[in-house]
Amino acid sequence: SQQGEEDPQALSIQEGENATMNCSYKTSINNLQWYRQNSGRGLVHLILIRSNEREKHSGRLRVTLDTSKKSSSLLITASRAADTASYFCAFTSGTYKYIFGTGTRLKVLA
Amino acid sequence: KAGVTQTPRYLIKTRGQQVTLSCSPISGHRSVSWYQQTPGQGLQFLFEYFSETQRNKGNFPGRFSGRQFSNSRSEMNVSTLELGDSALYLCASSFTGATRVDIQYFGAGTRLSVL
Numbered sequence: 374s375q376q377g378e379e380d381p382q383a384l385s386i387q388e389g390e391n392a393t394m395n396c397s398y399k400t401s402i403n404n405l406q407w408y409r410q411n412s413g414r415g416l417v418h419l420i421l422i423r424s425n426e427r428e429k430h431s432g433r434l435r436v437t438l439d440t441s442k443k444s445s446s447l448l449i450t451a452s453r454a455a456d457t458a459s460y461f462c463a464f465t466s467g468t469y470k471y472i473f474g475t476g477t478r479l480k481v482l483a
Numbered sequence: 484k485a486g487v488t489q490t491p492r493y494l495i496k497t498r499g500q501q502v503t504l505s506c507s508p509i510s511g512h513r514s515v516s517w518y519q520q521t522p523g524q525g526l527q528f529l530f531e532y533f534s535e536t537q538r539n540k541g542n543f544p545g546r547f548s549g550r551q552f553s554n555s556r557s558e559m560n561v562s563t564l565e566l567g568d569s570a571l572y573l574c575a576s577s578f579t580g581a582t583r584v585d586i587q588y589f590g591a592g593t594r595l596s597v598l
Contacts, residue, residue, distance in 0.1 A: 376525065406586070416575075416589040418587065418588070471575075471587060473518075473526035475525050
């Protein structure tokens with residue numbers, strides 16, 4: 374399957390802790406993006422990293438990309454209850470088609 | 484700037500019926516993609532339209548079809564509904580589609596329940 378695999382499937386942490394989730398894929402990619410989904414609603418774009426980049430930051434988010442290992446990680450620092458959501462990686466491989474990972478359900482406990 | 488609008492938000496149908504879902508992209512966006520999201524299969528790509536042309540299609544049966552109008556609005560149709568078609572259907576728009584470094588903007592989705 375071309376679908377990306379994410380782990381862990383679910384993660385529960387305390388407010389203030391860091392959350393790390395990983396995405397692995399099997400094909401070569403053009404870019405990789407991370408999205409957040411709150412409770413079965415639409416997805417919200419978080420950050421994009423190009424295939425020739427290794428690390429990117431946006432606020433409390435840090436994304437790394439290792440194309441040799443075909444993997445990416447998303448780190449959320451100093452997590453808040455409002456970060457509770459499902460997180461998906463998505464990548465483009467070839468043309469006109471986004472492939473999404475299986476998702477990580479993050480629960481941040483207040 | 485208005486976001487991606489999907490209508491209706493909720494829909495209940497019975498097996499064998501057909502359904503049409505609508506998506507209005509962000510103004511200026513020419514690419515519209517459709518996804519099916521279920522707990523078991525995750526987010527699955529259905530198809531992508533750009534300037535009224537279908538550029539790519541996922542692995543779904545022919546019962547799933549779509550089209551895009553000249554104003555970039557898109558519709559998705561599912562005929563002969565099956566119980567397994569119950570899902571959240573998401574529409575996303577972007578400027579040019581996945582060939583460029585492009586961000587997809589998602590609508591809130593249409594929750595379809597097939598009884």
